[in-house]
Structure formats: structure tokens, C-alpha cells
Amino acid sequence: MGVKIDPLKCNACMACELACGYHRDDAFALLSSCVVLYRAKDRKDYYGVMLKEEESLIIARPEGLEVNRIGAVDEGSSDKGDASAKPMLLREACDLCDDRDDGPLCQQMCPVGAIYQD
Amino acid sequence: MEFLSSDNVGVLDLATGEVSEDELAEDLVAEKIGGAAINAYLYEQHQDADPVVLGSGLLTGTLVPGTSLGLMSAKSPLTGALCHVPIVQYAGMELKYSGFDYLVLRGKAPEPSLVWIHDGIADVEPAGDLWGQDVWQTVDAIRSNMGDEMIQVLAVGPAAERGSSLAAVMNNFWPGADRFALGKALAERNIKAIAIRGMGLLEVAEDEDFVERCVELLAKVKEGAWAGKQGFADLAEAMGRPEAGGWLQPLIHRSRASFNVPFAYNSFAMIEGDPSVLTEPDIDEPGVLVSDPLGAMALQELGLGAAEAAGLLRDCAKDGLDAANLAALCQAQGKTDAAAISAALADIDGEVAAPSGPFSPWAPAQPLLADFGESGDAWWQRRQAVAYIMGLDPIFALMSPELSEEVLVEMAALGTELDITAETLDQAVSSLLG
Amino acid sequence: MDLYQPYTARNHGLALVPEPGDRAGGLAPWSGHPRIAVYTGGGSSHSWLWLVEIFERLGFWDLVFADEIDVARGALDQVQVLAVSGGDTFGMARALGPRGAAGLESFLRAGGLYLGSCAGAYLPLNSSKEPLNLFNWVPAKITNLSRHLPRARQMPQKFCTPYGCSYVFHPVREETVLEPTGLAPFGVGQSLRAPLYGGPAMIASGEVEVLATYQGFSERTRFLVDPELARQTLLGRAAVIRSRLGRGCLYLFGPHFEHPGYAEANRLVAEAIYHDLARTGWPGRQAAAAEVPRPLEPGVLRDLRRQVSNARVVALGLEDHPARWRIGRKLYEPAKFRVFCEALWQRLRSRRGALPLAGDPEAVEALTAAWRAIAEGLRALKRELALEQDTQARAEALFSAINRATADFMDIYFRNAYRRLTAPAPFRPDPAPGRRLPTGDRQRRQA
Ligand code: SF4
Ligand code: SF4
Numbered sequence: 001m002g003v004k005i006d007p008l009k010c011n012a013c014m015a016c017e018l019a020c021g022y023h024r025d026d027a028f029a030l031l032s033s034c035v036v037l038y039r040a041k042d043r044k045d046y047y048g049v050m051l052k053e054e055e056s057l058i059i060a061r062p063e064g065l066e067v068n069r070i071g072a073v074d075e076g077s078s079d080k081g082d083a084s085a086k087p088m089l090l091r092e093a094c095d096l097c098d099d100r101d102d103g104p105l106c107q108q109m110c111p112v113g114a115i116y117q118d
Numbered sequence: 119m120e121f122l123s124s125d126n127v128g129v130l131d132l133a134t135g136e137v138s139e140d141e142l143a144e145d146l147v148a149e150k151i152g153g154a155a156i157n158a159y160l161y162e163q164h165q166d167a168d169p170v171v172l173g174s175g176l177l178t179g180t181l182v183p184g185t186s187l188g189l190m191s192a193k194s195p196l197t198g199a200l201c202h203v204p205i206v207q208y209a210g211m212e213l214k215y216s217g218f219d220y221l222v223l224r225g226k227a228p229e230p231s232l233v234w235i236h237d238g239i240a241d242v243e244p245a246g247d248l249w250g251q252d253v254w255q256t257v258d259a260i261r262s263n264m265g266d267e268m269i270q271v272l273a274v275g276p277a278a279e280r281g282s283s284l285a286a287v288m289n290n291f292w293p294g295a296d297r298f299a300l301g302k303a304l305a306e307r308n309i310k311a312i313a314i315r316g317m318g319l320l321e322v323a324e325d326e327d328f329v330e331r332c333v334e335l336l337a338k339v340k341e342g343a344w345a346g347k348q349g350f351a352d353l354a355e356a357m358g359r360p361e362a363g364g365w366l367q368p369l370i371h372r373s374r375a376s377f378n379v380p381f382a383y384n385s386f387a388m389i390e391g392d393p394s395v396l397t398e399p400d401i402d403e404p405g406v407l408v409s410d411p412l413g414a415m416a417l418q419e420l421g422l423g424a425a426e427a428a429g430l431l432r433d434c435a436k437d438g439l440d441a442a443n444l445a446a447l448c449q450a451q452g453k454t455d456a457a458a459i460s461a462a463l464a465d466i467d468g469e470v471a472a473p474s475g476p477f478s479p480w481a482p483a484q485p486l487l488a489d490f491g492e493s494g495d496a497w498w499q500r501r502q503a504v505a506y507i508m509g510l511d512p513i514f515a516l517m518s519p520e521l522s523e524e525v526l527v528e529m530a531a532l533g534t535e536l537d538i539t540a541e542t543l544d545q546a547v548s549s550l551l552g
Numbered sequence: 553m554d555l556y557q558p559y560t561a562r563n564h565g566l567a568l569v570p571e572p573g574d575r576a577g578g579l580a581p582w583s584g585h586p587r588i589a590v591y592t593g594g595g596s597s598h599s600w601l602w603l604v605e606i607f608e609r610l611g612f613w614d615l616v617f618a619d620e621i622d623v624a625r626g627a628l629d630q631v632q633v634l635a636v637s638g639g640d641t642f643g644m645a646r647a648l649g650p651r652g653a654a655g656l657e658s659f660l661r662a663g664g665l666y667l668g669s670c671a672g673a674y675l676p677l678n679s680s681k682e683p684l685n686l687f688n689w690v691p692a693k694i695t696n697l698s699r700h701l702p703r704a705r706q707m708p709q710k711f712c713t714p715y716g717c718s719y720v721f722h723p724v725r726e727e728t729v730l731e732p733t734g735l736a737p738f739g740v741g742q743s744l745r746a747p748l749y750g751g752p753a754m755i756a757s758g759e760v761e762v763l764a765t766y767q768g769f770s771e772r773t774r775f776l777v778d779p780e781l782a783r784q785t786l787l788g789r790a791a792v793i794r795s796r797l798g799r800g801c802l803y804l805f806g807p808h809f810e811h812p813g814y815a816e817a818n819r820l821v822a823e824a825i826y827h828d829l830a831r832t833g834w835p836g837r838q839a840a841a842a843e844v845p846r847p848l849e850p851g852v853l854r855d856l857r858r859q860v861s862n863a864r865v866v867a868l869g870l871e872d873h874p875a876r877w878r879i880g881r882k883l884y885e886p887a888k889f890r891v892f893c894e895a896l897w898q899r900l901r902s903r904r905g906a907l908p909l910a911g912d913p914e915a916v917e918a919l920t921a922a923w924r925a926i927a928e929g930l931r932a933l934k935r936e937l938a939l940e941q942d943t944q945a946r947a948e949a950l951f952s953a954i955n956r957a958t959a960d961f962m963d964i965y966f967r968n969a970y971r972r973l974t975a976p977a978p979f980r981p982d983p984a985p986g987r988r989l990p991t992g993d994r995q996r997r998q999a
């Protein structure tokens with residue numbers, strides 16, 4: 001029921017991240033946003049969008065969607081580097097902008113329709 | 119200044135590393151609005167120290183579509199006059215959130231240095247080990263030393279260190295928008311790089327109305343002819359240069375936007391590897407971001423093959439060279455062999471045509487995919503001036519008549535509660551164009 | 553409605569009440585601003601920062617920060633309240649050791665007030681296990697203890713802790729619904745919510761009072777075991793208890809009543825302080841020196857800001873990194889570095905106007921050196937993670953250093969805040985808090 005991200009449509013503009021930051025802080029800022037452009041590998045032209053939901057961290061990247069259940073049983077993992085770590089601790093999970101009559105602000109501000117709901 | 123601002127104007131003495139800070143006066147914003155107009159004002163205030171002024175537009179970093187722009191203003195080594203160079207991609211936004219609305223760099227550092235801007239702190243740090251490094255090595259080293267890949271680095275390369283008139287300020291790994299040789303100007307001040315990280319917050323007056331207006335504006339903007347198009351090829355076509363688009367298209371991997379810019383005009387040309395494969399490349403340096411479309415087109419005009427041109431663009435990005443001016447020189451000198459040009463990059467220098475106004479001809483001199491009801495140099499200069507003041511991306515400004523002066527003034531007034539009017543903008547524009 | 557404001561007003565008013573003079577035998581009721589120690593020592597996790605946050609919001613500004621060494625050195629002689637939040641109970645017990653236990657016991661017997669949540673709640677419960685048995689002060693049993701480990705539905709690492717031949721398991725995480733039982737100071741009220749991150753459900757015996765029980769779950773509850781087992785383990789059981797020791801009093805909170813997202817629960821923490829301080833009195837406090845803080849040179853503060861910001865840059869870049877480290881019995885994620893950095897940065901943000909720190913430049917310079925080392929350490933950690941090297945030792949050292957340096961900062965910060973509060977009028981604080989930071993706390997929501 002959450003927002004969905006089409007990583008192949010995404011143009012890396014970060015409008016969603018700023019929109020979500022506004023939803024969190026009633027001001028323009030990026031640090032509290034639960035939708036975040038992954039842009040650390042710009043030299044490879046590799047980027048994607050991460051979305052923190054209540055129980056999952058969704059990574060939308062060109063390879064496809066990766067859903068990491070936060071804290072999911074991760075068979076055979078060592079203590080390091082598995083998907084059940086708790087990333088983005090200080091960011092609230094997506095609440096679908098439940099206080100907005102018009103629904104998700106990130107979706108409205110995405111210029112290319114890369115964010116949608118089923 | 120309470121809104122759309124960090125309320126901080128810094129003055130950094132490059133010689134001593136001392137910083138003084140002052141509030142951003144509301145009166146100044148009410149008079150000049152922001153961006154290049156305030157940069158120019160500060161430049162005049164500090165002219166005795168031949169300053170480099172960094173700043174951002176009043177609307178930069180907001181949800182108003184296209185507001186990505188930061189600005190570097192200084193005396194151009196090419197024109198001898200004050201010029202304004204756009205800081206694009208993500209760096210302008212990071213500057214806006216860095217805790218400084220404006221930062222004046224005065225004088226000259228005593229040794230090769232890095233200016234490190236974050237959370238309202240501006241430091242001059244020794245960077246002797248970076249001197250002599252190419253731009254990519256410099257970006258990698260800074261990000262690794264400072265511990266974050268999101269740090270935006272405006273670096274100069276070996277071209278600037280050797281005093282080339284073609285030396286441009288780069289934007290991380292990629293070409294920026296510098297046609298004024300400000301790369302050379304930075305190197306003359308012993309500045310190897312300016313690193314920026316923005317982690318602040320901008321208050322907005324009437325925030326709900328402001329954001330709802332942004333939603334409406336984006337909806338309107340999305341009705342423009344640019345919708346459904348992206349990248350170098352569509353931009354080239356819009357410029358009446360479809361052959362240039364077709365020339366590079368086989369190499370294009372993905373196209374990406376600058377911060378909050380709806381149209382993704384930066385296209386990644388994949389030099390090694392299959393451009394149609396979008397998974398993470400194994401190699402570290404698979405290609406180059408064509409973030410200076412006119413630079414790429416100039417290489418096409420030289421008669422280079424697309425892969426050759428992309429390779430040369432990458433070499434220029436590493437060396438810190440402006441590809442458009444390089445191509446112009448090569449054209450004039452009859453050099454059309456990519457390998458020979460690449461091998462002789464360090465030796466190619468000479469007089470290049472200086473831009474005619476204070477704004478970078480990095481943005482095409484025409485409306486793009488849109489009808490503004492007018493065109494021509496005077497129109498372009500004014501449209502750029504408005505973009506440079508408000509913080510609108512200079513290329514997107516040419517394809518978004520919906521973001522009219524009237525609309526931008528309305529948003530500036532709404533977001534700040536200041537009495538900013540069409541007359542204010544008119545005067546600010548005049549102050550830039552004379 | 554701002555639930556904190558009446559408490560802030562009351563506490564700031566109390567700060568101006570002169571110290572009671574000779575309170576014969578230490579039995580006179582306390583009527584001033586209480587001094588509270590927050591435990592930051594071995595075994596504590598970052599959740600002590602929640603205590604800081606809510607005490608600041610509630611106006612309890614006479615805060616000091618104590619680790620196990622401070623406790624052993626008698627730091628509790630100077631305070632009326634000790635607040636212990638979450639972490640690793642065994643780690644706390646081991647760190648405090650017999651000297652800490654003795655210090656704590658004499659603090660309590662003399663009339664001190666203990667507020668423990670989560671690990672801080674387990675600590676004083678009767679136990680036969682070493683070293684927990686050093687702290688056997690509250691006759692209550694926990695219900696989330698099992699000989700046979702139930703099957704984990706989620707978060708296997710967060711779901712249980714071995715306890716002798718049994719396991720302490722955590723049936724749910726996040727929000728729980730609680731019901732006050734009617735006893736003072738909670739009284740009869742509507743049900744309230746507070747998050748549970750491994751804290752106990754209890755069965756009280758003897759004279760232990762149950763102040764609130766687990767009533768139910770909400771849409772924000774995450775079940776770590778079968779929901780039926782969670783219900784059996786929690787519902788109707790004690791979530792908050794109060795117990796006496798000598799003249800002192802202990803409040804044990806299973807859920808984190810100090811979580812800053814839960815104002816109603818936070819309010820009850822304040823009520824507990826007023827209620828039992830008034831009853832017990834406290835002889836140990838020494839008169840605060842009526843010093844007026846001197847402003848620091850701007851450069852001294854800027855140096856500290858620079859280093860904290862350098863650390864903050866790296867911490868933000870690390871927040872989505874999947875690494876984690878087991879330290880003691882707890883798992884630590886890189887995102888926790890950011891929690892410490894942000895807690896500091898929020899209090900350092902005022903560039904001009906009211907300085908958050910004043911007075912002692914040497915202490916601030918020492919702090920700056922500590923944060924410089926932390927920033928460098930975080931940068932090195934980031935590089936090592938990129939190279940997939942073993943980072944366990946560095947991470948452990950960094951968490952310890954960042955915890956200590958944060959506590960040292962808070963010590964100076966609150967000493968200043970409280971001094972300014974009690975200083976003569978011209979030196980009163982400029983209430984301007986400086987510019988806001990991205991915290992996710994919406995203005996509207998708070999208004
Ligand atoms: S729907 Fe709202 S809360 Fe969720 S990611 Fe989008 S902006 Fe953020
Ligand atoms: S707004 Fe849309 S296009 Fe832009 S980064 Fe977010 S998902 Fe991608």
C-alpha cells in the first residue's frame with residue numbers, strides 16, 4: 001500500500017527527498033526525509049532511491065527493487081553487513097503523508113512520474 | 119533574514135583563514151533579491167581584495183521547480199570584468215544548505231588550499247598534497263579524507279595550475295558551467311578546491327501556501343513541450359542540432375537532472391561497457407557525464423567521433439579544461455585529431471573568445487522547447503539574469519515560460535514575506551546588466 | 553497543546569527558589585529545583601539522550617552526567633535523582649560493580665530517587681545472577697523470561713538475551729498501550745502509549761506498587777513472537793512499578809517513558825519526580841555556586857562546532873551503511889553515530905546571540921580535542937568499511953568515545969543552562985534558540 005518507485009524512470013532530481021523533508025520539518029531540509037536519492041556512486045552513473053517504510057527499507061535501483069525487511073530473519077548471515085541492520089535510525093518511516101488531503105507530496109513533486117501508488 | 123536563508127554572510131580571509139560573519143540583511147534582500155545580484159553587491163564591497171563570491175539564488179533549494187542554482191562570481195581572467203558562473207547539478211543546493219547564504223573569499227591563500235564549507239563553518243585547509251592531482255583524484259581524495267561521498271567539490275585541475283586560459287572550475291567529476299576561466303582565477307589564489315556539504319534547514323514564510331503553489335507550478339511546468347523528453351539528444355534537437363543528438367546517442371547510458379530540475383539534460387556517455395546495461399558497472403570510470411552540452415557539440419563540430427569526443431571530454435574533466443573553449447582553439451589551430459589533441463592537452467592554450475556579458479554562455483542562447491514570445495541576445499541576457507538572481511537552473515529557465523518573472527516574484531514574496539515586486543526584480547536585473 | 557510548558561514554567565520558577573538552608577536531619581521536604589544525574593556509563597546505549605531531551609523540554613536543567621567512575625567516586629551524593637535508561641543490563645551491572653552498587657544503595661537509602669527504564673528497569677530487580685545480584689532491591693519478577701526460546705518472527709538479534717539457562721525475550725517492539733492503575737502520581741487517567749524496546753513486563757510482590765499495566769497494542773506495535781504469546785506475556789502485567797528502599801524510591805518503567813515522541817509518558821516522568829522528591833527530601837546537596845558564566849571567545853566555540861560538524865558529515869554519510877557491531881550484548885548500527893552527533897549539534901546551533909556554552913574555555917577546548925579525534929576516527933572507519941576491513945575494534949572505541957564526549961558536552965551545556973537560569977537578571981539567557989535543524993519534528997505537530 002506504500003508509494004512505489006520506478007528506478008528506470010527516476011532522473012535523480014531529489015525533488016521527492018526535498019518534498020518529504022518538507023513533510024517532516026515544515027521547512028525545506030533533507031535530513032529527515034524517508035525517501036532518499038542514493039547518489040554516492042556518481043562516477044559510475046549509478047543511482048537509485050531508498051524508501052524507509054515501517055518494516056522495510058526499499059531500494060529502487062536499476063537492477064530492480066530490493067526489499068529489505070528491517071530486522072527480518074536473515075539466514076546464515078554474519079553479524080556484519082546483512083540486511084537486518086537498522087539503517088536511517090533518525091528518519092521516521094513513510095506515513096504516506098497522512099496529514100495531506102492530496103496524498104504523498106513526493107509523488108506530486110516527482111517531475112517524471114517515477115513515484116506512484118498502485 | 120528569517121526565511122529561505124541561513125541568515126549568514128561569511129567573509130573568509132584566504133590569507134589568514136579568519137572568518138567574519140554577518141546577518142543577511144532583509145533590506146538587502148528586499149532590494150537585490152539574491153543570487154548574482156547580491157554576489158555582485160558583495161563583490162563591490164570587497165573589491166579591494168579581488169574576491170571570489172559564492173552565493174545562491176533566493177529560491178535555490180526550494181520546491182519551486184528548477185531551483186538548483188548556486189553562483190561563483192569573480193573577475194574573469196578572460197574578460198577582466200565581473201562574471202557569474204553557475205554552480206549546477208547538486209552543488210548549488212548543497213551550498214544553499216551549507217549554513218552560508220553568501221561567502222566572500224578575500225585575497226590569496228599562502229599555500230595550496232582547500233576551502234571546506236559545512237554547517238556555517240568555512241575553513242581554509244592546506245592542500246599541498248592535492249596540488250598537481252587531476253580533478254578526479256582531487257574529488258576522490260577530498261571525499262575519502264572528509265568521509266562522505268555526498269560532499270560537493272568544485273575543483274580545479276592541472277590546467278588551472280599551469281595558468282591555462284581554458285581552465286574551468288569543475289563540478290565534482292564533471293564539467294561545470296565555467297566559460298570564464300574561473301578555474302585559473304581560483305588557482306591564482308592557491309585554491310585547489312572548494313568542498314561543500316549542506317545539512318541545514320530553510321524556513322519558509324507561509325509554508326503551506328508556498329508548497330501548494332509549488333505543486334501547482336510543477337503541474338503547469340509538466341505541460342511544457344519538454345515533458346517526455348530528456349537528455350543530450352532531445353536538447354540538441356531542441357536547439358536545431360538533431361545530428362549532434364544522433365551522434366552521441368549510441369553512447370548514452372542514462373540522463374540525470376540537476377537538483378529539482380524536471381528536465382534531465384545531463385547525459386552519461388558510456389565509453390567502456392554497454393550503455394544499455396543499467397546495472398552497476400564493474401569498472402570505476404566507465405564514461406563521462408555530458409553536463410556541458412555545448413562543449414560536446416563543439417567537439418562534434420570538430421569532426422570527432424562520438425567515442426573520441428567522450429574520451430576527450432573525460433580527459434578535459436580530469437584536467438579541468440573547458441571543452442567548448444578547447445574545441446574553439448583546436449578549430450582555429452586546425453587540430454582535429456582526437457588522440458593528438460588528448461596527448462597535447464597541456465600545451466593547448468591561447469586566446470579564446472570572451473563571453474560578451476556577465477553570464478556564462480554554457481546555457482544555449484535560445485528558447486528551448488518553449489515559446490517565450492521573444493528570443494535574441496537581450497532576451498537571453500535578461501532571462502539568465504532572472505535565473506541567476508532567483509536560483510533557477512539556467513538551462514531549464516530556457517524551457518519553462520511557466521516560471522515567468524511574475525511567478526518567480528510571487529514565490530519570492532510569498533516565501534519571504536518581503537515586499538519583492540516586479541520593480542524590485544527589474545532593478546536587480548538592471549544592476550547586473552547595467 | 554504543549555504538554556511540557558507548565559513543567560518548564562514550574563521548574564524554572566523552582567530554580568529561583570533559594571536553597572533551603574539547614575534542613576534538620578535532611579528530612580525536610582524538598583521544594584527546590586532537583587538535581588538529576590543521568591547515567592551514561594558502561595552498558596548504557598544512546599537512549600540516555602532521550603532523557604536529556606525530555607528533561608530539557610520539561611525544564612529540569614540541573615542535569616549532571618555520571619558514568620560508573622563518577623558513581624564510584626560519590627557523584628550521587630550531589631544529586632536527588634538518578635535516571636538510567638536503556639542499554640545492556642549486564643554491561644551496566646558489570647561496569648558499576650560492587651562499589652557502584654554500594655554507592656547506589658546508599659543514595660537510595662538516604663532518600664534518592666531512581667528512575668530506570670528498559671535496562672535501567674531490569675537492573676534493580678531481584679536476581680540470582682552475578683553481577684545483577686548486587687542490585688537486588690525490588691521484589692518483582694519479569695514475565696518475559698522463558699526456559700525455551702519461542703520462535704522469532706522478526707529481528708532475531710533484538711529478540712532475546714540469554715539469562716542463565718533461560719532467555720529474556722522481547723515479545724514486541726515499538727508502541728505499546730498502557731493503562732494507569734489509579735495510584736499516585738499517575739492517578740486514574742486515560743490509557744497512554746510508550747514504546748517498548750526490550751524492557752520488562754513485571755509481576756510485583758511485597759509492597760511494590762503497580763502504577764501502570766500493559767493494556768494492549770497499536771498499529772505501530774511490531775510483534776517479535778507469535779501475537780498470542782505476546783498477549784500472554786504482556787497484557788495485564790505491570791509496565792511501571794514503584795518500590796521503596798530506605799528513604800528512597802525506585803520507579804521502574806518497562807517501556808521508554810522518556811522517549812521524546814511520547815509527551816504524555818514524558819509528563820508522568822516529571823510527575824514521578826515531583827511526587828517522590830516531595831516525600832523523601834534529600835540532605836546531600838551542596839549549595840550551587842552562584843557564578844555568572846562568562847561568554848566564551850567566539851573562536852573557542854567555533855572550533856568545537858567545526859569538529860562536531862566534521863563528525864556529523866561522516867555520520868550522516870554512514871547512516872544507511874549496513875554494517876553492524878556487537879558490543880557487549882547489544883548490536884550497534886552506524887546510524888547510531890548520527891544520533892549522538894545530532895544531539896550535540898542541536899545544542900550548538902546558535903551561531904550568534906545566546907551562546908550555548910560559556911565559562912570554562914579549557915573544558916571546551918578538551919571537548920574540541922575529543923571531537924576532533926572522533927571525526928578523524930569516523931573518517932577512518934568509513935575508509936575501512938569501504939575496504940571491507942575488520943572494523944570491530946575501531947567501532948567499539950568510537951562508540952565509547954562519542955558517548956563520553958557527548959556526556960562531557962551535556963555536562964557543560966546544562967551547567968551553563970542552569971547557571972544562566974539562576975543568574976541575576978542581566979545575565980538571564982536569551983531565549984532565542986537559534987535556527988532550527990532538520991529533526992523531523994514538525995512545527996505544526998509541536999504547536
Ligand atoms: S509519501 Fe510522504 S512520507 Fe512517504 S516518502 Fe513520500 S513524502 Fe515521505
Ligand atoms: S522526484 Fe522522481 S525523478 Fe526525482 S529523484 Fe525522486 S523519484 Fe527520482
